[in-house]
Each structure stands twice: as C-alpha cells, then as structure tokens.
Amino acid sequence: MTDRYSALSLFKEGLRGHKGWKQAWRSPEPQSHYDVIIIGGGGHGLATAYYLAKVHGIRRVAVLEKGWIGGGNTGRNTTTIRSNYFYPESVALYDFSLKLYEGLSKELNYNIMLSQRGVATVAHSDAEMEISARIVNAMQINGTDAELMTRDQIIAKAPLLNQSNTARYPIFGGVWQGRAGVARHDAVAWGYARAADRLGVDIIQGCEVSGFLIEGGRCAGVETSRGTIRADRVGLAVAGHSSVVAEKAGFKLPLHIYTLQAMVSEPVKPCLDTVLLYPGTGTYVSQSDKGEMIIGGGIDRVPSYAQRGNPPVQETVIAGLLEMFPSFGQLKMLRQWGGIVDVTPDSSPLIGPSPLPGLYLNCGWGTGGFKAIPAGGYLLAHLLATGDHHPISRPFDLDRFERCRLIDEAAGSGIAH
Amino acid sequence: MQLFTCPFCGPRAETEFFYGAEAGKTRPEPASDVKAEAWAAYLHTNANPKGATREIWLHQTCGEFFLMERDTVTHDVVQSVSLRGDAA
Ligand SMILES: Cc1cc2nc3c(=O)[nH]c(=O)nc-3n(C[C@H](O)[C@H](O)[C@H](O)COP(=O)(O)OP(=O)(O)OC[C@H]3O[C@@H](n4cnc5c(N)ncnc54)[C@H](O)[C@@H]3O)c2cc1C
Ligand SMILES: [Zn+2]
Numbered sequence: 001m002t003d004r005y006s007a008l009s010l011f012k013e014g015l016r017g018h019k020g021w022k023q024a025w026r027s028p029e030p031q032s033h034y035d036v037i038i039i040g041g042g043g044h045g046l047a048t049a050y051y052l053a054k055v056h057g058i059r060r061v062a063v064l065e066k067g068w069i070g071g072g073n074t075g076r077n078t079t080t081i082r083s084n085y086f087y088p089e090s091v092a093l094y095d096f097s098l099k100l101y102e103g104l105s106k107e108l109n110y111n112i113m114l115s116q117r118g119v120a121t122v123a124h125s126d127a128e129m130e131i132s133a134r135i136v137n138a139m140q141i142n143g144t145d146a147e148l149m150t151r152d153q154i155i156a157k158a159p160l161l162n163q164s165n166t167a168r169y170p171i172f173g174g175v176w177q178g179r180a181g182v183a184r185h186d187a188v189a190w191g192y193a194r195a196a197d198r199l200g201v202d203i204i205q206g207c208e209v210s211g212f213l214i215e216g217g218r219c220a221g222v223e224t225s226r227g228t229i230r231a232d233r234v235g236l237a238v239a240g241h242s243s244v245v246a247e248k249a250g251f252k253l254p255l256h257i258y259t260l261q262a263m264v265s266e267p268v269k270p271c272l273d274t275v276l277l278y279p280g281t282g283t284y285v286s287q288s289d290k291g292e293m294i295i296g297g298g299i300d301r302v303p304s305y306a307q308r309g310n311p312p313v314q315e316t317v318i319a320g321l322l323e324m325f326p327s328f329g330q331l332k333m334l335r336q337w338g339g340i341v342d343v344t345p346d347s348s349p350l351i352g353p354s355p356l357p358g359l360y361l362n363c364g365w366g367t368g369g370f371k372a373i374p375a376g377g378y379l380l381a382h383l384l385a386t387g388d389h390h391p392i393s394r395p396f397d398l399d400r401f402e403r404c405r406l407i408d409e410a411a412g413s414g415i416a417h
Numbered sequence: 418m419q420l421f422t423c424p425f426c427g428p429r430a431e432t433e434f435f436y437g438a439e440a441g442k443t444r445p446e447p448a449s450d451v452k453a454e455a456w457a458a459y460l461h462t463n464a465n466p467k468g469a470t471r472e473i474w475l476h477q478t479c480g481e482f483f484l485m486e487r488d489t490v491t492h493d494v495v496q497s498v499s500l501r502g503d504a505a
Contacts, residue, residue, distance in 0.1 A: 243465035254461035257489070301436060302419075305467045305489045311418055312432045345461045401457040 005109050024190060025197035030204050030229050034062045036384050037222055037231040039209045039245060040238035041065025043074040043185075043370065044362050046192035046203070047377020048235055048384070050108075053199035055378070056385035061201045062231075063193075064224060066208035070189030073239050074370065076339035078262050078296045080275050080286065081371040082119045082180030083144050086135060089395040089407050090348065091142035093375055096392055098144075098179060100374030110191030112183045113289065119180035119275040120149065120157055124169045128279070132175045139177070147176040157274050160325050169280035169323055182275060182286055188373055211248045212356070219249070219358035233384050234359045237376070240305070240340030242363040251355040253363070254401055255342045258299040260367050261309030263317070263336040265328070267291030281320025293331060295321055299341065299367060309338040341366045345401070347410035351379050352389060352397035360384055361398065419492060423476035424483045424499035433478045439463050440471040440484050473500075 001022035002009050013020055036052055038045045041063045052058045063069075081101055083094035105111050123132045132148060139146035150173045155163055161171060193203055204226070211223035213230065221230035238245050246253050267290050277284040282298045297317035300310050314336065322329050343366040344350060350364035362380040365372060379393040389397065400406060420428040445451045445459055464470075467489060474485045474497075486495040 241467075243463070244467050247464070252458075252462045252464055254457075254463065255465050256463060257465055257467075302431065302492070303436060303465070303470070303472070303489055304492065306492055310431065312430075401461045402453040404453075 005111070024194045025203050028202045028204065030062060030064075030207065030224070030226050031202065032228075033221075033230040034202075035060040035231065036233050036235065037061075037229060038063045038235040038237060038380075039222065040072070040236065040241075041069035041189075041193075041203060041205065042072045042237060042239060043070070043188050043192065043373035044239075044365070044376040044380065045235070045237035046070075046189055046196060047373050048237060048362065048380040049201045049203075049377075050192045050196040050199070051378045051381035052385060053196060053201055056381060058385055059200035061196075062229065063196070063201065063203045064207045064209055064222070064229070065203070065205045066225075068205050069193050069203060070186055073339040073341060074185055074189050074373070076262070076337055077185055077370045078284070078286070078294050079182045079185050079370055080119065080180070080284070081114070081183055082177050082275075083371070084119065084121070084135070084139055084146060084175060084177040084180065085142075085409055086138050087407050087409065088142050090409055091139065091144050092392050093349075093396070094372060095142075095144045096378075097372045097375030100378065101183065101371075102179075104188075104191070104374060108191040108195045110187060110194060112187040112191055114181060114183040115289075116179050116181040117274050117286075118157070118176060118178045119277065120154055120174050120176050121277045121279065122154055122169075122174040123172045124278075124280045125172060129172050132173065135175055145177060145179050147178065149174050149176045158272060158276055160271055160327055161276075162324060162326055167323065169278055180275065185370060188370075192373075192377070209245060209248075212359070214250075214356070217357060219356050232358070235362060235380050235384050236354065236359060237362045237380065239342050239363060239365065239369070240307075242342050242361075246354070249354065249356045249359055253350065253361075254345055254398075255350075255364060256303050257305055257340050258301070258343055259304045259306060259309050259338040260296070260299045260341045261313060261317075261336060261338040262294065262296040263314070264288070264295070264334050265293040265331040266334050268293070268331065276324065278320060278324050281316075281323050283317050283320030283324060285321060285324070292334065293321075293328065299343070300338075305340055307338055307340050309336065343367070346406040346408040348407040349376070349396050350398055351376065351393040352383065352399075354398070421474070421476075421485065421494060422497040423479060423481055424497050424501075425481045426476060426479050429476065429478070433476060435475040435477050437473040437475055437482065439465075440473050469495075
C-alpha cells in the first residue's frame with residue numbers, strides 16, 4: 001500500500017491504475033475510554049488531535065464528529081488566511097497560525113495548496129488612509145508584515161477594479177499583507193485527519209455528542225449517539241453548535257449564532273491574483289484555482305441556526321462586487337451557501353477551561369477561524385495536555401469578560417474573515 | 418425577503434429591523450453590589466437557543482422596541498409583542 005504522498009509515488013501509482021493508495025484514515029469503532037475526546041471534526045478539532053499526538057505524545061485520542069469531517073464551517077468558508085489584526089494579542093495568535101500554515105503541507109505530507117497571494121484592504125477616502133496607516137503601524141510594531149499602498153499600487157494589483165474617480169467607493173490606497181493568502185479548506189481538514197490517524201487518533205464520524213458524564217463535579221466523558229465514551233479530558237470545538245453543546249454541560253457562553261454566506265461564480269480565465277476587500281461595500285473576493293470568483297460579505301443580522309442565507313445580504317454582497325468590479329456583471333453565479341458562525345461580543349475567540357472542570361473550549365471564531373486552525377488546534381492541545389494555558393491563548397480565556405479585558409477586533413481592525 | 422411585524426407599523430421588510438438582545442435579562446442592581454461575574458453575564462452571556470427564542474428587536478424606521486418570538490432554525494415568527502405597558 002502506498003502511504004506517503006510524493007511526485008514519485010503518484011507516478012508509480014499512475015502506472016498501476018491508482019489501486020495501491022492506502023486509505024487516508026480509518027473508520028474505527030469507538031473505544032470505551034480515551035485519554036482525550038475532542039467534540040467536533042472541523043479543522044480545529046482535527047488539528048487539536050494531531051498536535052496532542054504529535055507534540056504531547058498523547059495518542060489515545062478520539063475526535064467525535066456528528067456528520068462528516070470538515071462538513072461544518074471548515075468546508076464552507078472562503079479560505080482567506082491573514083494576520084492583519086490590530087491588537088498585539090491577536091497578531092500573536094494569528095501570526096503563529098500563519099507560520100504554522102507556511103510549513104503545513106510539508107509537515108502533514110498533504111498539499112493544502114497554500115497560496116500567499118496577499119490581501120489588500122482598500123481605503124476609500126483620506127480619513128480611511130489615515131486609519132489604514134494606523135493599522136499598518138500597529139501590525140509592524142506587533143511584528144508582522146504590512147505595507148501601506150498607494151492608489152496606483154492597489155490598481156496594479158487588481159487592474160480590473162473600478163478606477164473611476166466618481167465611483168461611490170473610490171480607491172485611495174490600502175493596507176497590504178503580502179504573506180496572507182488562501183488555502184484549500186478540505187485539504188486542511190483531511191490533511192490533519194490523515195496525519196492524526198497515522199499517529200493513532202480515532203476519527204469517529206456519524207457520532208453526535210448528546211450529553212456529558214459528570215462525576216464529582218468533573219467532566220468524565222460524553223454521551224453519544226454511539227454510546228457512552230469516557231475520557232480524562234474533553235475538548236469542545238463545535239463552532240456554530242457551541243451554545244447547544246455547552247447547555248448540555250450546564251453553562252452558557254457569550255455567543256450569538258449568525259449565518260454567514262458565500263457564493264462562487266462560473267469559472268473564468270485568471271484575472272485576479274490577490275484577495276481583495278472593500279470595507280465600503282463589505283464585499284471581498286478572490287479567484288480559485290479552478291477560476292471561480294469566491295465572493296463573501298457580512299453576516300445576516302438575524303440570529304440563526306438555519307445554515308442558509310437570506311436574500312437581502314446576497315443582494316448587498318453582489319451590489320458591492322459590481323461596485324468593485326463592474327466587468328463581473330457578466331458573470332453567472334454557480335453556487336451560494338451559508339454556515340452558522342459563533343460570534344463573541346469582541347469578535348475574538350474563546351480558548352481555555354470551561355466552567356465544567358475537565359472540559360476545555362475552542363470556539364467563538366465567528367467569521368474568521370479558518371486562518372486560525374493550526375493555532376487553535378495547537379493551543380487547545382496544549383490546554384488538554386497540560387491543563388494550563390499556552391501564553392498565546394491566555395488573553396482569550398473566558399475570564400476576559402469579567403476582567404473587562406476584551407480584545408475588540410471588530411472595532412480594532414474592522415475584521416472581515 | 419422575510420417580513421417581520423412591528424407592533425406599531427405592521428409587517429415590514431426584515432432589513433428595517435435590528436436585533437437587540439435576548440429577552441428576559443434583568444439588570445442586576447444595585448450597581449455597587451454587583452460582582453464582576455454577574456455584570457459580565459448580564460452584558461455578554463446568552464442562551465443562544467437552537468429553536469424557539471424570545472428576543473428584543475428594534476424597528477429602526479419608527480424607533481419602536483418590541484419583543485419577537487420566533488424560531489432560529491425555521492425562521493418562523495410566532496408573534497410580535499408590544500413592550501408598552503408591562504407586556505413583557
Ligand atoms: C461563508 C463563510 C466564510 C468564511 N470565510 C472565512 C475566511 O475567509 N477565512 C477564515 O479564516 N474564516 C472564515 N470563515 C470562518 C471559518 O469557517 C470558521 O471559523 C472555522 O472553519 C471554524 O472551524 P471549526 O473547526 O471550529 O468549526 P467547524 O468546521 O464548523 O467544525 C465543527 C464541527 O462540529 C460538529 N458538531 C457540532 N455539534 C456536534 C455534536 N453535538 N457532536 C459532534 N460533533 C458536532 C459539526 O458537525 C462540525 O463538523 C468563514 C465561515 C463561513 C460560514
Ligand atoms: Zn415600526
């Protein structure tokens with residue numbers, strides 16, 4: 001059986017009709033006890049399992065996924081990866097993630113198709129240029145790459161942009177992060193799953209957690225659609241279902257669930273080789289390797305678990321796209337979908353112990369946690385293995401609300417995924 | 418486009434409305450005795466239910482705050498209730 005992926009193994013398998021590829025991960029029956037159980041087989045849950053086994057040598061680990069791995073927000077997102085945040089705590093977190101992403105294809109022996117094509121956030125006025133300069137300064141002080149671009153530099157990056165001076169949202173310049181980019185979402189989930197499986201982790205799909213086993217005030221395991229499974233420690237990484245699962249553990253979280261939608265156009269020839277965001281319209285767009293335009297915008301402002309978007313936001317996003325790229329008016333839309341995102345009051349994640357001892361949280365990534373998958377997994381693994389925070393995750397503890405130490409990135413950097 | 422009902426104006430487009438908060442939270446008083454945990458819970462913690470919910474909404478065009486009962490999965494609206502008097 002061929003296990004390692006390489007150009008040579010691809011060639012050899014090609015010669016024998018691709019019959020010798022080893023299954024990427026097993027589908028084991030759940031055991032009765034694990035050292036660690038992770039609830040949720042999205043990118044964060046799978047990465048957590050991988051780092052537990054790889055960094056901490058904890059291999060009696062199960063990932064429990066109610067549907068199929070990567071079927072939640074990880075498989076629904078627009079795959080922008082960047083670390084252009086405002087606060088030092090955020091840059092420490094997201095830049096750590098970006099650095100892990102930079103080595104990930106090699107580390108996992110799985111091509112996640114990371115393409116560091118840069119992200120440009122366009123400014124539409126002199127005042128916005130000043131705010132852009134402030135953000136660039138903050139990013140540079142925080143130790144990540146950032147550049148203030150002129151109007152001409154932005155236009156050189158994306159010549160199809162609406163260059164009219166009478167445009168509703170004219171181009172004055174913008175913030176550029178060159179190390180930012182995109183990666184293949186499924187590959188991130190599958191790459192972590194395969195690498196974790198190789199280290200002995202059980203990935204159990206079709207296994208929904210419906211309750212907790214609580215003994216002596218501690219989390220001692222979970223009730224699932226496939227029976228009771230005991231564990232010394234449990235990690236929670238279920239994104240849009242965090243409040244639902246937390247309720248079964250007896251606590252509430254500072255979250256609201258909203259739908260975030262995205263859409264893709266028919267594929268066209270290469271015409272946009274960067275990720276572009278207009279704060280004025282709220283629309284952002286990049287082009288996939290297949291040629292489709294991948295288009296996203298803001299959340300539907302109605303709390304929802306429906307996992308589908310409402311038309312008013314679609315209209316806003318498309319109107320914004322046409323303001324940015326009038327020529328895209330000829331494109332036909334292929335698909336539109338929604339994911340349910342877990343939004344915190346300060347748009348920063350929740351990482352740390354939960355109110356139930358033995359249960360640890362990794363949630364609240366809201367509209368922007370794909371870029372954070374390697375870091376989120378690494379930090380939750382650290383918590384599960386040691387019982388303590390890694391210094392990078394400490395500021396993101398649930399206690400920040402009581403301490404009034406919010407990390408308000410919605411206000412700080414005007415985040416968009 | 419979904420229609421929500423303002424108790425004052427009647428059925429209007431969803432885009433005219435703004436979600437305020439979950440209904441039923443009571444501000445802890447008196448402020449001098451309120452512990453940080455209780456205050457943080459009041460400000461930030463939500464039940465965030467999957468299914469039936471009761472929420473405070475604002476009809477932005479007329480400025481009316483009201484209570485809406487709806488379902489977060491089906492998006493069905495059960496009813497809008499005026500907050501005038503001691504309705505909620
Ligand atoms: C349209 C859209 C665009 C986005 N664009 C970007 C972007 O460009 N860049 C970016 O960084 N982020 C983006 N995001 C956000 C990003 O997708 C998420 O933050 C990230 O994928 C969260 O990963 P996760 O592993 O925590 O959650 P998920 O991938 O949602 O995984 C959680 C898993 O938990 C499972 N689960 C739930 N309940 C249970 C249970 N009771 N038992 C067992 N399993 C359960 C679910 O089935 C799911 O598979 C976007 C999101 C959306 C919806
Ligand atoms: Zn009204």
